Amino acid sequence: MENAYLCITNQNIENKYNERVFFTRPADEKKWSVSLNELQADELRKAWKELIENYQEEHEREIEAGSERPPQTSYGKWSRHITGGSQEAQLKDGTLCYAFVEKDGKNLKVTALYPVMIARKLFEVDPDSLLPESLKPPGTFKELSPADRVFGWVNQKGKGAYKGQLRLHSVKCLSTDAIQEFTDDPANNPGLPLTILGQPKPQQSRFYVAKDKQGGALSKGTPKQDGYASANQGLRGRKVYPHHKAIAHNTEYWNDPMRDRTGQSVNGYYQEYRRPKKDGTEQRDSQNRSIQAWVKQNTQFQFDIDITNLSSVELGALLWLLTLLDKHYHRLGGGKPLGFGSVQLKIDWSQTDLQLGQDWQQYYESLLPIDPPDPKQAEQCIDTFKQTVALAYSPKKNTEDFEEVLFIRAFKQAAKGLDGPIHYPRVSAQPDPDGENFEWFTENEKGKKLALPSLWDETGLPYWE
Structure with missing residues (x-):
């Protein structure tokens, strides 16, 4: 009788019918044994823990939603290391795993351990380490950014909060017949089924990693292992949702949303916001939402x-955001990737009263009317904001180069919108009823290895059909 290990990883890929049995023979153990010192063992334990925790965090939402299998498979089960909890992250004596080894002279060197034969590999650096400290959530009052001070802040890691210096109130709808309803019986008809919205996937380094601290896109053809490879890299930038310029005012595109027109192209545009029917039946599940x-x-x-x-800088930033050029839009509410929530903001200056601190002091000391605000004060605050940003972030640190700051260029491009369809990358122009957009990324890795273009110089991504 021979000793053996039975490796049970469940039916984690399609077309898998058997589990693996590994026999342990004394001759093989002597031939393939690898010695580790304590430092090497600790590094492997740490890397194993990070890898398993990454697996579990990646699929946590899907499992909580009741999913019993990976979304790419029509049947099967999750691997044991994904559903086994914290104990799976502990590398103990007797743990059966796959080892990646390299030759080290006449000996073998273990460089990594994996729970399955075809496994993910963690990058050299993680996204958090590439994020500048100034952009991380503050932990103290001294670390508050202008946005935190204006809109408010709650400490994510302990006690502490700041209520902010801005209040929105007295919201009133000026339009009649402003709401379009899709159902009068929500219990039996949940309404309009929206298409699947993807969750962030930082492991797609071609979309998240920058080749430099300025947010530049990785070069075409960059090897996959060069994503998250160096502390000299950066992240691509702020998360924004470009305005869907081409369809924003297209009445035909938004009319009759309950009718499935996802398979019909109207002047090159498909009904992106709606989830396609499958075999004539609406698709409603944990992956998407319906709106009434x-x-x-x-x-x-x-x-x-x-x-x-x-x-002056904080007020200038707020006023600049509220006085964007015509046909530049902010994004508000849910469904922004689908084209929802493009709003244009305008200040009614005739109803605006902006005063400096000394003006309010004069008013409260005398309780007499004070002079109307000087319109130039608002312009001066905006100029102060622009000069401060340019001095800190422009390539030449010139106060006149506000428009050359890359994240300002990106924001203005997003607010202005882009020509052409805007949607998640996919193989074909027509939406896939099964929502299997991951196929685009698979084909991209096999072929051109394209990165997401910079928003300030957007060129779009191709279909692979």
């Missing part, structure tokens, strides 16, 4: 903003 109504196009709202105790 939406706010119609061109609906107008009015609201008040109260501010207090803002610096």
Whole structure:
């Protein structure tokens, strides 16, 4: 009788019918044994723990939602190391795993351990280490950014909060018949089924990793292992949702949303926001959401903003955001990747009262009317904001180069919008009823190895059909 290990990883890939049995023979153990010192063993334990925890975190939402198998498979089960909890992350004596080895002279050197034969490999550095400290959530009042001070802050790792210096109130809809409803019986008809929205996948380094600290895209053909490879790299930038310029005012595109037109191209545009029917049946599951109504196009709202105790830079930033050029839009609410929530903001200056601190001091000391605000004060605050940003971030550190700051260029491009369809990368122009957009990434790795273009110089990504 021979000793053996039975490796049970479940039916984690399609077309798998058997588990593996590994026999341990004394002759083989002597031939293939590898000695490790304590430092090497500790490094392997740490790497194993990080890898298993990454596996479990990646699929946590899917499992909590009741999924019993990987989304890429029509049958099967999750691997044991994904559903086995924290104990799977502990590398103990007797743990059966796969070893990646290299020749080290006449001996073998173990460089990594994996739970399955075809496994993911962690990169050399993680996304958090590439994020500048100034962009990480603050832990103290001294670390608050202008945005934290204006809009408020809650400590993510302990006690502490700051209520902010801005209040929105008195919201009023100025349009009649502003809501379009899709169902009058939510219990039996949940409404309009939206297409699947993907969750962030930082492991797609071609979309997340920058070749430098300025956020430049990785070069075409960059090997996969060069993503998250060096502390000299950076992250691509802020998360933004470009305005869907081509279809924003296209009435035909948004009309009759309950009718499945996802297979029909109208002037090169498909009904991107709707989840396609499959075999004539609506698809509603844990991967997507349905909505019972939406706010119609061109609906107008009015609201008040109260501010207090803002610096010139903070007020200038707020005013700049509220006075963007015509046909530049902010994004508000859910469904932004689908084209929802493009809003244009305008200040009613006739109803605006902006005063400096000394002006309010004069008013409260005398309780007499004070002079109307000087319009130039708002312009001066905006100029102060622009000069401060340019001095800190422009390539030449010139106060006049605000428009050359890359994240300002990216934001303005997103606000202005892009020509052509905007959607997740996919193999063909027509939406896939099964939502299997991962096939685009598979084909990209096999072929051109393209990175997501820089938003300030957007060129789009190709279909592979």
